[in-house]
Amino acid sequence: MTLRTEPVTVNIGPQHPSTHGVFRLRVTFDGEVIQEVEPVFGYLHRGSEKLAEERTYSQVITLTDRLDYVASMTNNQAYVLALEKLCHVQPAERGLYLRVIAAELQRIASHLVATGFLLQDLGAFGTPLMYCFRERERILDMFEMLCGARITHSYLRIGGVFQDAPEEFWPALRIFLHDMPPYIDEYEQLLAENEILVARTKGVGLLSQEMAIASSTSGPVLRASGVPWDLRKADPYEVYDRFDFDIPVGTAGDSYDRFIVRIQEMRQSLRIVQQAVDQLPGGTSVGKVPVRAKVPFFIRPPVGDAYAHVEAPKGELGFYLVSDGSIAPYRCKIRSPSFINLTPLKEMLIGWKLADLVVILGSIDINMGEVDR
Amino acid sequence: MYGIGVLKGMAVTLKNFLRPSFTVQYPEESLPQHPRFRGQDFVWYEERCTGCASCAKYCPLGIIRIVTDPSGVATPQGDKYKVLAFDIDLGRCMYCGLCVEGCPYDALHMGSGFERARYRRQELVIPVEELRRMPKRPSTWFRPQMETKGYDPRMGKELPWQEAGRHEAPDVEKMKERWVKER
Ligand code: SF4
Numbered sequence A: 001m002t003l004r005t006e007p008v009t010v011n012i013g014p015q016h017p018s019t020h021g022v023f024r025l026r027v028t029f030d031g032e033v034i035q036e037v038e039p040v041f042g043y044l045h046r047g048s049e050k051l052a053e054e055r056t057y058s059q060v061i062t063l064t065d066r067l068d069y070v071a072s073m074t075n076n077q078a079y080v081l082a083l084e085k086l087c088h089v090q091p092a093e094r095g096l097y098l099r100v101i102a103a104e105l106q107r108i109a110s111h112l113v114a115t116g117f118l119l120q121d122l123g124a125f126g127t128p129l130m131y132c133f134r135e136r137e138r139i140l141d142m143f144e145m146l147c148g149a150r151i152t153h154s155y156l157r158i159g160g161v162f163q164d165a166p167e168e169f170w171p172a173l174r175i176f177l178h179d180m181p182p183y184i185d186e187y188e189q190l191l192a193e194n195e196i197l198v199a200r201t202k203g204v205g206l207l208s209q210e211m212a213i214a215s216s217t218s219g220p221v222l223r224a225s226g227v228p229w230d231l232r233k234a235d236p237y238e239v240y241d242r243f244d245f246d247i248p249v250g251t252a253g254d255s256y257d258r259f260i261v262r263i264q265e266m267r268q269s270l271r272i273v274q275q276a277v278d279q280l281p282g283g284t285s286v287g288k289v290p291v292r293a294k295v296p297f298f299i300r301p302p303v304g305d306a307y308a309h310v311e312a313p314k315g316e317l318g319f320y321l322v323s324d325g326s327i328a329p330y331r332c333k334i335r336s337p338s339f340i341n342l343t344p345l346k347e348m349l350i351g352w353k354l355a356d357l358v359v360i361l362g363s364i365d366i367n368m369g370e371v372d373r
Numbered sequence B: 001m002y003g004i005g006v007l008k009g010m011a012v013t014l015k016n017f018l019r020p021s022f023t024v025q026y027p028e029e030s031l032p033q034h035p036r037f038r039g040q041d042f043v044w045y046e047e048r049c050t051g052c053a054s055c056a057k058y059c060p061l062g063i064i065r066i067v068t069d070p071s072g073v074a075t076p077q078g079d080k081y082k083v084l085a086f087d088i089d090l091g092r093c094m095y096c097g098l099c100v101e102g103c104p105y106d107a108l109h110m111g112s113g114f115e116r117a118r119y120r121r122q123e124l125v126i127p128v129e130e131l132r133r134m135p136k137r138p139s140t141w142f143r144p145q146m147e148t149k150g151y152d153p154r155m156g157k158e159l160p161w162q163e164a165g166r167h168e169a170p171d172v173e174k175m176k177e178r179w180v181k182e183r
């Protein structure tokens, strides 16, 4: 006699801790093996794009903080760049350097969160996450010195940054740059050779180079598949063309590569910050060199449109702004990396088991604030 | 050999075990915050405020309610509107600080607290009477003049309204001169 079996459909989320926010996956299982996946988003939809239409250009900066809330600086940056393109504003030089320093520190912080939560998803509860958060805490402390907030920064303004860094920021940054490389080595030592981690991630959730490009992924997901595409090099914005850094790429495009690419990117970010500090116009003096071009708060850009993109920690983040000449944007379209990186989710998940689902999703590093906007 | 990676990982854990702890037990101790910290309980100097409502206009959420009466009284800052109501709904505030950026007279400042939790949302609205009598420990966010004067809200000292501004009050004669020139 043969047993009659049938596939079961299970809802994972929207309140499941491993879905990194309110994300729902309808998964059809054959035993433990995934047969079909249907992602359902929209639980965190706040209508940011619509809200932007009824706020003035400067007020929208506060909305961008709430997209990817573990990387607000780069969100600010993408929006402000689009706005500067739209208004033809030349930002202050020192402001640009401060932006780069802030954005690279934010990239480290975001990758630390991604690494910590990936390990949490793998079953290493708490401890490695806390190691990652210890360093992130120092970055957040530095952000607090810069802009008075830890998560929702609103630090960048059109034409530069809102205020110069205080005196005590520079020693803190120097100590951080000195302390961080050994800590990164430590994460690598803790994890990269760990047999359990390797067994759970190597060869799991493969994303081929063709598929990664065809589904327009970006950021570490794309680079782990072996495509050296980084907007900081491919389309240098701000002052990134003045720095010397490498683009770490993976080979296989599996979860392990995505994890290693992030660790290596942290090292490159440290290099960029160090160079930015060395090249900073005005050095570490406070308030001598302007950090912000003179721009009115209620700015009226000329009629037209502009698109600007940055390499956010999770991938290409772009803002498309249309102006009708009034004080509020006519349209503000956000191209968010987390959302588009979910495109190949089906290809990555089908055929793997339930326990791998959590790891693969964690290795893409999505942020629901950005997916739903 | 299988297990080496795990042992290496354990070595890291052991190293961290010997390091001093970096967490604190919150209600008993709390971490120091930077003077620029954008915190709760706005600091508002009635003496400086002219009732221009720039702050209300700059706020992305429109949560500052200002009612003024034009039968203004003369103040050291010159003529101004009498402020009848100045309510800030902290329950909807996101502490972005744009209102502070918008205030041309340095009358409104971010606070430096973070412990204003209440049981009811209505209690989160700060009415003008409360704003008047609240301790004046402004955050130095967007107020570089306080930073250069060495003011630090954590020292517990209150900042009088005369010292909060970025420049001295213009005297009436000077203003008159300017008005004549600009006309
Ligand atoms: S901090 Fe921001 S949200 Fe709060 S009252 Fe000021 S402008 Fe409005």
Ligand code: SF4
Pocket (backbone or CB within 6 Å): B048, B049, B050, B051, B052, B053, B054, B055, B056, B066, B102, B103, B104, B105, B106, B107, B108
């Ligand atoms: S606080 Fe400042 S911006 Fe607001 S009404 Fe008073 S003077 Fe005007």
